[in-house]
Amino acid sequence: MPQAQEHVREQERHRYRERPSRLPGAVVWTWDAPARPPRDPHSVLPDGCMDLIWTGGRIVVAGPDTHAFEVEPQNRVSCAAVRFAPGTAPVLLGVPASLLRDRRADLAELWPSAAVRRLTDRFEGATDPAAALERFALDRIADTGPPDPRTVAVAEGLRRGRSVAATAADAGLGARQLHRRSLAAFGYGPKTLARVLRLQRALEFIRTGLPYAEAASAAGCTDQAHLAREMRDLAGTTLGAYFSAGGAGEAEAAAKSETPQPSGSSTTA
Numbered sequence: 001m002p003q004a005q006e007h008v009r010e011q012e013r014h015r016y017r018e019r020p021s022r023l024p025g026a027v028v029w030t031w032d033a034p035a036r037p038p039r040d041p042h043s044v045l046p047d048g049c050m051d052l053i054w055t056g057g058r059i060v061v062a063g064p065d066t067h068a069f070e071v072e073p074q075n076r077v078s079c080a081a082v083r084f085a086p087g088t089a090p091v092l093l094g095v096p097a098s099l100l101r102d103r104r105a106d107l108a109e110l111w112p113s114a115a116v117r118r119l120t121d122r123f124e125g126a127t128d129p130a131a132a133l134e135r136f137a138l139d140r141i142a143d144t145g146p147p148d149p150r151t152v153a154v155a156e157g158l159r160r161g162r163s164v165a166a167t168a169a170d171a172g173l174g175a176r177q178l179h180r181r182s183l184a185a186f187g188y189g190p191k192t193l194a195r196v197l198r199l200q201r202a203l204e205f206i207r208t209g210l211p212y213a214e215a216a217s218a219a220g221c222t223d224q225a226h227l228a229r230e231m232r233d234l235a236g237t238t239l240g241a242y243f244s245a246g247g248a249g250e251a252e253a254a255a256k257s258e259t260p261q262p263s264g265s266s267t268t269a
Helices: 003-015 089-093 113-124 129-144 149-159 164-171 175-186 190-207 212-219 224-235 239-244 253-257
Strands: 016-020 027-031 042-044 050-055 058-062 069-071 079-084 104-106
Touching: 027 129, 050 089, 050 129, 058 113, 079 129, 089 129, 113 129, 149 164, 149 175, 149 190, 164 175, 164 190, 175 190, 190 212, 190 224, 190 239, 212 224, 224 239
Parallel strands: none
Antiparallel strands: 016 027, 027 079, 042 069, 050 058, 050 079, 058 104
């Protein structure tokens, strides 16, 4: 690997910081943009999560992705955020996850303008925007209540590699009930969530040093070819290209601060 390229990757790792949130399953993260934007676009891989992001004086919601989300370099700016575990953010926002699938939306598209202005003023005056976001999320969940325990159980079962059928049975849900609840909580059906979480498991195993074939088996793929197909379908690249490009994943979340796409619809919390 060229020395200059490795230096850029090392700088990228230092710009991204995260810590566990006091909100169960959530992560608080920040990313400091370089003085000069990178030359190449950046891909955010699906992870089943949603993010609430403070960036450029705006509050942005990053919805659940079904494929790699490409971010242009000029849109990667400094940001602070909370990344919510699958199924958590829709309760906090009062918006079904399916309305935000594969989108980046201003909170102003989803909530009344007066409420967004109050939040914007709150975050602009904060010395630590990331902590202010976390405080807001904690206060909001205290008002709305936590996610449905069955939704949490579904996400946990699929994360551990349980089959969709077994997960539905464990949660006491029929197939149609599970699909309907999954659309609202995760943004897509349980089979898609299972695929996304399985790919993320495989990538984590590879980062620990496991060969591709062993990682595929450990993650629940039938074989390495199955994992390769999932990587192409969900990430739009190959395992070799992803890891040779620095697929350690430290900065993937930072790219979620991308300028929102045009809204197809909006709702009020």
